[in-house]
Amino acid sequence: MHSDGHANRITLAASDQSFECEAGDVMLRSALRAGVAFPYECNVGACGNCKFELIEGEVDVVWPEAPGWTAKDRERRRYLGCQSAPRGDCTIKMRPSAHYAPKHTPRRVTATLVARREITHDIEEFRFELSADMPFEPGQYALLTLPGVKGPRAYSMSNIVNAGSQPRELHFQIRRVANGQGTGVLFDALDIGAHIDIDGPYGMAYLRRDVKRDILCIAGGSGLAPMISIARGVAAEPALGDVKLHFLYGGRTPRDVCGRDMLEALPGWAERLHFQAAVSDVTPDSETVWDGHVGFVHTVAETLFGEALRDMEIYFAGPPAMGAAVQRALVALKVPFEQVHFDQFY
Ligand SMILES: Cc1cc2nc3c(=O)[nH]c(=O)nc-3n(C[C@H](O)[C@H](O)[C@H](O)COP(=O)(O)OP(=O)(O)OC[C@H]3O[C@@H](n4cnc5c(N)ncnc54)[C@H](O)[C@@H]3O)c2cc1C
Ligand code: FES
Known part of the structure; x- marks a missing residue:
């Protein structure tokens, strides 16, 4: 078209x-x-x-x-x-x-913004209804062309494809970036009903449905969406019924922490789906009392799971500095490379 x-x-x-x-x-x-x-x-x-x-x-x-x-x-x-x-x-x-080799052929569709909701003080969920089908795997991303913005922006889907569900939707969980062009348009200029072009799916850090190891999902900041999609994919995949999934979210302060409610809503919550969070900045926040972990996600993951990480399938998403730190920690622990999946968020 x-x-x-x-x-x-x-x-x-x-x-x-x-x-x-x-x-x-x-x-x-x-x-x-x-x-x-x-x-x-x-x-x-x-x-x-x-x-x-x-x-x-x-x-x-x-x-x-x-x-x-x-x-x-x-x-x-x-x-x-x-x-x-x-x-x-x-x-x-x-x-x-x-x-x-693409699991699903990338395609270009028109999308209509149908809903937005606040997740934290700086992350919102944006839901788009598609003009045509776009199958994807949990953990993949798409390219959004935004009005007046040069170049597309990559955002990971947080939902999963439910067989037979209509209309087709893509959900994105997007963190506002100070002075960012794309997020500026998304947060301040895109009205419900607006049409944009979306191209996807892309990305290799998708859920490996054929691997039966327990899973660790590490999400930092804006890396929430693809890890939520993977958790939803695991909960919905009969072949992974015996797999345990640990979700670790890392934020700077307590008010950044999110994702728990999305996991709680899934079948298997507390039995085989678990959520923990860590904050790196311990300065007490006036609004929230913090009783979770303190530190960067890679050190918290190391403390919580240690050598057991070698037997887990590990997915992570977040800013490049976090990605680099997680990779270094996993290499030091001798976690096999094939068990680690990520796309960095540049
Ligand atoms: C694979 C992937 C998945 C991502 N998933 C998420 C997600 O789920 N949630 C989330 O909040 N963020 C995600 N991001 C980050 C997101 O794509 C944006 O980088 C971020 O929102 C900042 O965009 P901005 O336009 O507001 O900032 P800006 O600073 O204006 O733009 C930064 C981005 O735009 C590109 N860019 C800048 N100028 C141009 C130009 N002239 N032409 C072409 N490209 C240009 C840069 O490469 C950079 O990626 C993801 C990034 C990648 C690579
Ligand atoms: S895929 Fe082209 S620069 Fe990253």
Whole structure:
């Protein structure tokens, strides 16, 4: 529906694979739409994981200041797949990796904002009704194009797909960022009934339904949504009926803590679904008494679970500093890499 009918053909050098990129689309997402397993992570120009080499043809760089694109990349004709729109047919060098084969084909739909509700002083839930179906796995994210904002913004879904439920909705739990362009529009300028474009699903940190290990979900700040989606997915998945899920939420102060009520509403609460929270800033908050853990989530997780983490499947989401700290702690504890799943929130 976004196409003017024109598409460019992108050929992978030294292979017989090729795919079409429609006008208005970028290299990475058109490849994924065609089922080509193009490596990536953030989709918004930050991580640098989606680089390819341009062998033949020309591209327009959508966001030249993208932090994931360096001067060295420019010299070597290396581009970010998520920021490159082909000007014509192209040949590129990129090594597909089966890990990135999309479980659900990403698609572009129109969405209507149907509800908002406050979760904490700076997190709100935004619910969108979709013009067409968009199946996704718990833990995945979508790209929202917001009026007047350059570049899409990535937000993780907090709901799950219920078989047969209509109308299709996507729920996002979004933290307001000071002076943020996208969150500024979402919180201050988007009225109920407003239409936006949503493209998804994306992301590799989705619930592994075939793994029967107990689960630890670690959410920091804005990382609430994908971990809630995973908890909901576990509660609804018969194949995971014997799996225990521990949810650990980390905030700065007690008024940041959230998520417990969402877990309490699930079947299995207190029997196999458990919630704990930690705050890093111990200064007493005038409104809330704190009797939970104190410290950063990675140290609290280490204290609570210790070596048992090696036998758990671990999902986490949150700001890059938290992600890096959690990763370091898990490496030190020798938790196998394949048991750890995350997409960083740049
Ligand atoms: C995979 C993923 C999942 C995420 N999930 C959530 C979530 O569930 N909840 C949540 O609250 N936050 C989430 N985030 C963070 C979110 O995407 C935004 O970064 C955050 O809301 C701040 O956006 P902003 O526009 O308000 O801030 P800004 O500072 O205005 O924008 C920051 C973001 O926009 C991109 N950007 C800035 N300028 C441009 C430009 N000119 N062209 C293109 N891109 C530009 C940057 O790469 C950066 O990602 C997620 C991020 C990622 C990568
Ligand atoms: S920079 Fe393109 S996926 Fe992160």
